[in-house]
Amino acid sequence: MTMMSAREFNRDVSAAKREASRGPVVITDRGEPAYVLLSIDDYRRFGERGASLIERLSMDDDLDIEFEPVGIGLKVPEL
Structure with a gap:
């Protein structure tokens, strides 16, 4: 993805249009x-x-991800 400053854009709109044709x-x-x-x-x-x-952000393929359990280590306060 191309980035250009507003100043560059104002100076050379044609270059921005050329870049936009690529992405x-x-x-x-x-x-x-x-x-x-x-x-x-x-x-x-x-x-x-x-x-x-939701349709735009959804993926066509399922991901195979495995998560490991997390231990927090909480202690019960003494009374």
Whole structure:
């Protein structure tokens, strides 16, 4: 993913559009991400489908993860 400052974006919009044709471009404002520039194809794939947030974040494959038990070691206070 390409990142460019708002100043760079304002100076060279054509370069931002070229980069957006390859993938999302994050435009920063004072060093913090503020905007994302997408090609229309990416926008349609991400946004116009009407998919819910859950559908967008869900994975097609199941993950095989094993968690180890955690011991906390709590003590009962004496009365």
